[in-house]
Amino acid sequence: MAQMLPETNYRELLLWIFRCRKRLKVIGKSMLPLLEPGTEILINPNAYQKLMPKIGDIIVTTHPYHPELSIVKRITAINKDGSYFLTGDNLTESTDSRHWGSIKLEDIIGQVTSSFN
Numbered sequence: 001m002a003q004m005l006p007e008t009n010y011r012e013l014l015l016w017i018f019r020c021r022k023r024l025k026v027i028g029k030s031m032l033p034l035l036e037p038g039t040e041i042l043i044n045p046n047a048y049q050k051l052m053p054k055i056g057d058i059i060v061t062t063h064p065y066h067p068e069l070s071i072v073k074r075i076t077a078i079n080k081d082g083s084y085f086l087t088g089d090n091l092t093e094s095t096d097s098r099h100w101g102s103i104k105l106e107d108i109i110g111q112v113t114s115s116f117n
Contacts, residue, residue, distance in 0.1 A: 005034055005041075005058065008114040012042050020046070022110060024060060024070060030088030030096070031058075031072050035115065041072070043110035053084060053105070058112040061086065064100045070109060073097075084108070 008016075015021045021042040026035045035041065043060050053059065053075055063069040073086035073096055083102035088094025097103070 005112065006114045008042055008116050012114045015044075016042055020044070021113065023116075024072075026072060028071075028093070030090050030094035031074075032090040032093065034058075034089050035072060040116040041112050042114050042116075044113050045110035047111035047113075048105065048108060053078070053108065053111070059084075059086070060109040060112060061103055061107050062109065064103065064107070072112060 006012075012021060016023060022045055024041055024043060026039045026041060027037055029037060041060075047053075055075055055078060057075045058072065059075060060070050060072050063071050073088055073094070075084050076087045076097075077085035079085065079102055083104055085097040085102045087096045087098065
């Protein structure tokens with residue numbers, strides 16, 4: 001399931017400077033090998049205002065049981081009711097929709113656009 005995530009380029013950096021992107025740091029191992037702990041990522045908080053999320057998108061969402069936590073997961077299924085099933089790429093280290101069920105669109109903070117390496 002691992003895919004390449006583009007490194008931050010000048011365009012993404014400018015969007016971050018102009019506050020059109022948010023910068024976060026990955027802490028856990030749930031998205032290995034794509035995102036290692038300590039990797040910094042940029043997210044687009046406006047990504048889903050016009051387009052709907054699709055399978056394969058890497059997103060940041062609030063944790064369903066700990067709303068103060070932001071988590072990074074991949075959308076692996078879209079349910080008929082419009083909710084999203086999320087999994088980490090590292091299935092043995094990930095707590096995800098297999099444990100707490102699907103999430104709603106309004107729980108998505110943004111789409112991951114790039115990483116700082």
